[in-house]
Amino acid sequence: MTMLGYKNCVLRVDLTMKGATMEPLRMDWAEKYIGSKGLAIKYLYEELKPGIDALGPENKLMFTNGPFTGTPVPCSGKLSVAAKSPATGTINDCSIGGHAGIQIKYAGYDAIIFEGKLKEPGYVLIEDGKVAFKDASDLWGLGSHEAEKILADRYGHDYSVLSIGPAGENLVTMSCINSDYYRQAGRGGIGAVMGSKNLKAIVVRGTGGVEVPNIVEATKRIIEIMQQDVLQEDNTFVFDYGTTAFLEACNDGGILPVNNFQDATDERWVEYNGDVLLQGKKGKRGCGSCGLGCGNFLQIGDAICEGPEYESIAVAGPNAGVRDPEAIVKFNQVADNMGLDTISAGDVIIWAMEMTEKGIHDFGIRFGEADKMIQYLELMAKREGVGADLALGVKACAAKYGGEDFAMHVKGLEYPQYEPRGSWGMSLAYAVSDRGACHMRAYAPNVEVFAAAVPPYTAEGKGQMVYELAESNAVKFSLCICDFWGTLNYETMAELLTIVTGKTWTVEEMGEVGRRVINVARAFNQREGFNRKDDTMPKRLAKEALKSGAAAGQSIPQEAFEDMLDQYYDVLGWDRNGMMPDEMICQL
Amino acid sequence: MKITISLRGTLPNQLDGIKERVVEVPDHCTCDEALKSIGMDYTKMKRFGFVAINGKRVMIHDRLGEGDELKAYSSISGG
Amino acid sequence: MKRLKFSKEKCIGCQLCAQVCSGMKEGAYIPSKARIDIETYYDNGNLKYKDSYCILCGICAKACPVQCITLGEYLTVDWSRCIGCGTCQAKCPKKVIKIIDEKAYICDTCQGNPTCVQICPQHALTFE
Numbered sequence: 124m125t126m127l128g129y130k131n132c133v134l135r136v137d138l139t140m141k142g143a144t145m146e147p148l149r150m151d152w153a154e155k156y157i158g159s160k161g162l163a164i165k166y167l168y169e170e171l172k173p174g175i176d177a178l179g180p181e182n183k184l185m186f187t188n189g190p191f192t193g194t195p196v197p198c199s200g201k202l203s204v205a206a207k208s209p210a211t212g213t214i215n216d217c218s219i220g221g222h223a224g225i226q227i228k229y230a231g232y233d234a235i236i237f238e239g240k241l242k243e244p245g246y247v248l249i250e251d252g253k254v255a256f257k258d259a260s261d262l263w264g265l266g267s268h269e270a271e272k273i274l275a276d277r278y279g280h281d282y283s284v285l286s287i288g289p290a291g292e293n294l295v296t297m298s299c300i301n302s303d304y305y306r307q308a309g310r311g312g313i314g315a316v317m318g319s320k321n322l323k324a325i326v327v328r329g330t331g332g333v334e335v336p337n338i339v340e341a342t343k344r345i346i347e348i349m350q351q352d353v354l355q356e357d358n359t360f361v362f363d364y365g366t367t368a369f370l371e372a373c374n375d376g377g378i379l380p381v382n383n384f385q386d387a388t389d390e391r392w393v394e395y396n397g398d399v400l401l402q403g404k405k406g407k408r409g410c411g412s413c414g415l416g417c418g419n420f421l422q423i424g425d426a427i428c429e430g431p432e433y434e435s436i437a438v439a440g441p442n443a444g445v446r447d448p449e450a451i452v453k454f455n456q457v458a459d460n461m462g463l464d465t466i467s468a469g470d471v472i473i474w475a476m477e478m479t480e481k482g483i484h485d486f487g488i489r490f491g492e493a494d495k496m497i498q499y500l501e502l503m504a505k506r507e508g509v510g511a512d513l514a515l516g517v518k519a520c521a522a523k524y525g526g527e528d529f530a531m532h533v534k535g536l537e538y539p540q541y542e543p544r545g546s547w548g549m550s551l552a553y554a555v556s557d558r559g560a561c562h563m564r565a566y567a568p569n570v571e572v573f574a575a576a577v578p579p580y581t582a583e584g585k586g587q588m589v590y591e592l593a594e595s596n597a598v599k600f601s602l603c604i605c606d607f608w609g610t611l612n613y614e615t616m617a618e619l620l621t622i623v624t625g626k627t628w629t630v631e632e633m634g635e636v637g638r639r640v641i642n643v644a645r646a647f648n649q650r651e652g653f654n655r656k657d658d659t660m661p662k663r664l665a666k667e668a669l670k671s672g673a674a675a676g677q678s679i680p681q682e683a684f685e686d687m688l689d690q691y692y693d694v695l696g697w698d699r700n701g702m703m704p705d706e707m708i709c710q711l
Numbered sequence: 712m713k714i715t716i717s718l719r720g721t722l723p724n725q726l727d728g729i730k731e732r733v734v735e736v737p738d739h740c741t742c743d744e745a746l747k748s749i750g751m752d753y754t755k756m757k758r759f760g761f762v763a764i765n766g767k768r769v770m771i772h773d774r775l776g777e778g779d780e781l782k783a784y785s786s787i788s789g790g
Numbered sequence: 791m792k793r794l795k796f797s798k799e800k801c802i803g804c805q806l807c808a809q810v811c812s813g814m815k816e817g818a819y820i821p822s823k824a825r826i827d828i829e830t831y832y833d834n835g836n837l838k839y840k841d842s843y844c845i846l847c848g849i850c851a852k853a854c855p856v857q858c859i860t861l862g863e864y865l866t867v868d869w870s871r872c873i874g875c876g877t878c879q880a881k882c883p884k885k886v887i888k889i890i891d892e893k894a895y896i897c898d899t900c901q902g903n904p905t906c907v908q909i910c911p912q913h914a915l916t917f918e
Contacts, residue, residue: 194819195809195909222805229820272834280831280840304832332812332820342813346909354911356721357758357788362802362912371719372787375763388767406837407912408830409802412809414911416802420837427835545768573760573787575753575771609788673768 125150126624127335128190129158134232136247136254138320139180139239143254148233157620158189158233160216161601161640163205164557166236167214168647168711177209177312178294178319180240186227186285186325189603190623193228193333193412195345197353198605200225200411202302207651208311209319210296210467210516211534211559214647215311218563218600220410221303223283229329241321244292246274249327259323264289266460267301274326285325288462290504291318295514297467297537298504301459305418305429306410309464311536311558336625344622352615353414353608361417361607362407366433367397373433376572377545377673380442382490383473384531384663387542388672389441395448400431403452415607426452428459434562437540438469443476444490450497457497461504470537471517472499474530475509484524486513528662534559534653544664545674546572548585551687554658555589555701557644563606565592580674582683586690594637601640641695643711645703655692655701660684712738712777716749720760720785726751741772745781753783760784791863792917793846794897794904796828798839800914803830807843807906807915811897814905823890825897826906828915842886843906843915844897850878850887864899 125131129148136143149166156162163185175181184206191199202224208215227235230251237247241256244263248255262270267288274284283302290298291314298314299307308314335341360368373379374392381389393399403423409416418429426449431439439445439454458465475486486509488495502510512520517537521530531538536559543550548567556564570588571579595613599606602616613633620628660679668678689699697703717731726749736745742762746753753759753771762771763782775781807828808821816823827842844865851859858871859878874892888895897904899917907917 193809195806195813197911200804225805229822275831275833280829280833280838330820330822332816332818332823334818338813338817338819342810342905342909346810346905349909349911356724357786360720368720369787372760372784375766375782375784376761376768390766406799406830407802408832408837409804411803411805413802413804414806416804416912418802420832569786569788572768573784575759575761578770579768607788673763 126153126190126626128194128333128623129153130228130231130233130333132232134235134249134254136235136237137239138237138241138322141256155636155639156643157598157601157636159187159201159203159601159603160218160597161636161643162234163187163203163216164214164640164644164647166234167205167207168643171207173650175207177207177212178315180320182207182316182319184237184316184320185234187234188224188228189601191619192603193225194335194623195342195412196619196623197345197349197412197414198608199603200413201603201605202227203600203603204300204308204313206313206316208558209294209315210312211536212651213534213558213653214644215313215558217308217310217313219300219302219306219308220605221283221306222411223285223302223327224603225411226283226327226329228333229331230327231329231331237320237322240319244321244323246324246326247322249325251328251330262323263292267462268304268460270324271301271304274324278326278328282326282328286323287314287317288460288504290462291315292323293504293506294318295463295504295506296516297464297471297514298462299464301462305459307459307464309466310561314462335623341622348615348619349414352610355610357610358415358608361415364397364401365417365419365430367400367436369433370396370436372573373541375673376568377669377675378542378568378572380437380540380542382444383442383477383529384538384542385477386670386672387545387674391446392441394446395436395440395451399448400452410605413605417607421452423452424449426456428452428455431455434540435465435469438466438473439496442540443469443473443493443496445493445496447493450493454497454500457500461500463500463504466539467516467537468500468503470531471513471520472496474517474520474526475513477529478524478526481526483526528666531661531663532560533659534657536560538661541568542669543660544669544677544679545672546579547582547679547683547687548589550660550664550679550684551585551589551691552592554660554688555691557641557648564596565589567592580677582686585687586694589691590694593641594634597640598633598637601636639711642703642707645697646708646711649703655688655699658688658701712736714745714775714778715780716745717780717782719782720787721758722751722756722783722785725756736775739774739776741774742769742781743771745775746783751783758786760786791846792899792902794843794899794907795916795918796841796843797914798841800912801828801830801839802912804911805829806909806911810905810909814900823888823895825886825888825895827886842884844886844899845884847883849881849883850896853877853881859894859896863902865896866898867894867896869893
């Protein structure tokens with residue numbers, strides 16, 4: 124059946140031939156994977172040949188929204204961007220905020236698939252049903268912010284722009300895609316995939332709409348859910364503080380990384396806390412269809428950004444031995460403009476700091492050197508000088524220069540800023556995430572650190588715990604709903620999906636979708652040769668105990684980690700090598 | 712003994728709006744007992760998070776000492 | 791008479807107002823046909839606001855050459871008489887009136903209970 128909420132249309136753009144075609148959405152897949160994350164992975168699983176070069180023309184860059192996109196379902200204004208990752212070789216789906224996802228929906232599409240490669244640098248202009256290929260020779264080489272400004276001036280603010288910076292153009296495998304200046308599809312080198320297609324930007328404007336059954340009743344119910352569920356204090360902290368709210372809790376929880384994950388608590392956290400950063404607040408901005416408005420647009424000294432988010436603060440702050448709020452904001456601003464993921468770019472620089480200080484290799488930078496850290500971003504984006512090495516990422520750099528024990532990554536994706544020795548489940552979550560070390564696949568500290576009576580320093584029960592978190596996020600992100608709607612449960616998901624699509628969805632089906640999405644991502648990676656040997660944790664976590672903070676004395680014994688992996692595979696019905704049996708793959 | 716209790720997140724509003732208070736509690740009482748003395752039972756609170764003593768997360772039944780700062784957080788979601 | 795009021799410092803630019811407006815009036819979530827258009831955007835390192843919403847000034851009613859707009863507690867347009875000439879649109883000080891298929895689309899505050907105010911998550915829009 125055709126469900127409402129969808130546009131039932133996929134736009135396929137052939138960049139090599141400069142042509143575009145429209146085709147019906149695979150509604151049978153939508154019924155199993157809903158949209159956004161799940162649907163993108165399913166399409167790519169079916170369409171990408173195994174073993175392809177992620178930076179070659181045979182990779183596809185896919186943008187997917189979901190049935191809620193463009194409706195007033197709260198926090199539904201996100202957009203998934205997916206491709207095979209050049210950083211890891213795994214599947215990689217990113218989630219970006221702003222307004223581009225809604226513009227794509229109003230332009231008439233559930234998904235846009237970019238195939239092939241432009242012969243010369245260009246951008247694609249999409250205005251409802253019209254697709255035009257434009258020359259980008261005047262934009263190539265510019266920062267992402269500068270390119271967006273030129274395009275916004277050219278087309279007006281009713282258009283959304285998705286663009287890459289020099290890092291993406293130069294195929295740096297930690298490059299991101301920007302939109303609305305300060306929103307990113309950040310991880311796994313998604314910007315390099317766009318750059319590999321010579322695609323500087325996508326400019327999109329939609330004037331159509333979305334239909335749902337019984338729209339007056341649907342609207343009334345959505346308003347109730349907004350007022351009663353979304354706008355509870357449990358969620359609205361993000362309006363006041365954004366993710367800066369996590370700094371104090373992570374410090375007290377013993378999971379705030381310091382000096383490249385050498386320790387996990389920083390008594391100077393008050394110097395760059397939200398209270399300090401938000402003194403520079405100039406305004407608030409959320410994504411389209413948002414109720415919560417996490418974006419703090421702020422300026423400190425000369426530095427401007429929206430955020431900064433916890434991840435960027437931690438990596439450019441304590442984990443780099445830096446406590447200067449202006450330097451942290453500047454790092455964020457420059458990384459965005461260069462088109463670099465703050466997490467991965469930050470991680471490789473702080474690894475280089477430790478390498479230099481330990482005398483293993485002199486990268487010319489030490490902990491606390493904030494100005495140099497910001498200069499290095501530009502060198503990495505342009506692959507110049509020391510940046511040419513660092514742009515390879517921490518895994519490749521460590522293979523070349525040593526320091527592998529403290530090269531913090533899984534499968535070549537650098538570590539987010541939650542220290543697992545204080546949250547053992549997080550080491551498992553990073554290890555089994557579908558794209559390497561990602562904190563958005565299962566956020567373990569929520570239940571094992573930020574909880575009164577759960578022991579964080581044990582392997583017991585962590586397989587099931589991480590699975591449940593992963594299942595819930597997999598379905599939430601396949602609905603294209605923002606993580607910040609923290610009180611959202613399966614009942615409300617099923618109710619909203621029923622209201623919007625006109626097909627009855629049950630609570631049980633929500634969990635089934637989540638499991639299926641985890642499985643199809645695993646099937647993709649398995650086909651690429653990934654298995655248990657790749658589900659790893661950095662050696663530092665087993666070899667070195669934390670020195671201070673709540674988790675002082677903690678390390679994660681390798682046996683405990685292996686035990687957690689066994690548990691997780693068992694929950695999913697995978698074998699002890701982390702492989703999915705054929706009969707499960709057939710059911711996807 | 713005297714301790715300081717600091718409430719974070721939504722917890723102050725779930726009690727009396729006061730974020731920080733100095734209270735007299737029995738010597739070496741647990742975090743749970745100290746919080747109960749100001750009318751806060753973590754098992755009955757809506758979305759209670761965790762507790763920390765002097766800036767370090769502890770288990771709710773760990774014991775306090777003279778002059779400690781007990782911090783209680785509401786639950787945190789998102790990452 | 792109650793009117794829409796907008797405080798920009800509270801607005802997060804979610805555009806839910808235009809979505810629900812079109813949902814209630816047009817049978818689809820289609821902001822391009824909504825009778826309100828509030829959004830925020832970045833320009834030269836500053837956050838800018840576009841705030842097109844009806845303030846019930848009544849200028850459109852006075853300007854209408856065929857007298858199809860009447861102002862009571864709210865504005866009503868008699869589409870059987872509207873000729874789509876665009877005079878109201880040209881005179882509207884808030885630039886909120888649209889002419890679509892030769893008819894004027896004007897906010898009627900959902901007849902005294904505006905849906906945009908009901909959904910506005912940060913109370914940037916009020917009716918007072």
